[in-house]
Structures are given as structure tokens and as C-alpha cells.
Amino acid sequence: MKKLATLLVLAIAITTASFASNGNGDKTTYNVDTKASKVYWTGKKVTGEHTGYLNLAGGEVFVEGKEVTGANLNMDVTSIEVTDLQGEWKDKLVGHLKSDDFFSAEKHPVANFKITSYNNDKVVGDLTIKGITNEVSFPAEVKVDGDVLTATGTATIDRTKWDIKYGSGKFFSDLGDNMIKDEFEIKFELKATASEGTTSSK
Structure with a gap:
């Protein structure tokens, strides 16, 4: 009877270990689809x-089991x-954003x-x-559906921490209506697909 109980416990342990290692420890790399992904921004002024x-420009998302690591x-x-602009005004703003006043593209x-x-x-x-x-x-929010991963999220950041000080009331006085708020929003919309040969079990 004792021997039978021991065998039963051993069988349960082996079965549990088998289930635990089946998929739960899989590691997968998802490559960002650059055509289906965008980073949106909103900048506010007075x-x-x-x-x-x-x-x-590219990137990877790393997933283990169902968790993003x-x-x-x-x-x-x-x-x-x-x-939000067209024509000459749009071109001027794009050029300014690429300049050293902003992102130094x-x-x-x-x-x-x-x-x-x-x-x-x-x-x-x-x-x-x-x-x-x-x-x-x-x-x-991140969703994994088979070989496809999608993610959305919005961050509000203080641009002056990245040396983007143009029009900031922290560093310039008497700006009036020309003052640009320090905080701006970045919204990520990502789509990525699993790389072939990157899935492995622990």
C-alpha cells in the first residue's frame, strides 16, 4: 500500500511538471510591423x-508565456x-520640430x-x-493573439527633461500667447508578429 501511494505521488508530480513546462515558459520575440505601427503626439500651447x-524604425517585443518581459x-x-495643418504652415512647423529647437532630427x-x-x-x-x-x-494594454501582438498606451511627459526648452515658461519669460506647455502626449499604437524560430521552452 505504501509503495502504491509513493508511485501515485510520483505520477502526480511528473504530470504536474509536464503541464507546467508546456507553454508557460515559452519565450517569443515579436517584430514590430513598421507599416502598421505609429507613434502619435499632441503638443499644447496657450x-x-x-x-x-x-x-x-523597427523594434522587438519580448514575451514569456503570456507576459511581456x-x-x-x-x-x-x-x-x-x-x-492639423496643411501647406506652407505645415511645412514650417515640421521643419521647426526637426530643428535643434525641438528634436534635432x-x-x-x-x-x-x-x-x-x-x-x-x-x-x-x-x-x-x-x-x-x-x-x-x-x-x-497589450494583447497577444497567436502570432500577432498589439499594444496601445499613452504617456504624458515633460519635454524639458530631454532638453526641448523652446517656448517653455520655465526657461523664458514674457512669452505671452507664444508659450508652449512643457507636457506633451505620446500615444503608441503597435502591431508586431512573432519571429520564426524564436519560441523555446524552459
């Missing part, structure tokens, strides 16, 4: 706001666009966001703009 987007996203600063053509953790629908990571890195955190 008299209104401007909106636009920039393209992703990290990500590395590259943003093409040279692709910055304005969506020629000197720093790529911005980067590295996710260090994703828990309870909250993303924490390091955002690098103009070669300057600061930690940011914001709510986000």
Missing part, C-alpha cells in the same frame, strides 16, 4: 494644440509629421524606448530622445 505622428522600440524622428535621427517592466497594465521603461534618457511610466 492658444491651442498641434497633433502629428512619427513612424517606427521587455521591448526595444526605435522611432524615426526624421519622419515626424503634422496632421539631423543629429539624433532615432529615438528609443526600452520597456523594462509591464505589470498590472502599466509600462515602465527608458525613453531616449536627443541622446538623453529618462524613465517613464504609463498605462498600456
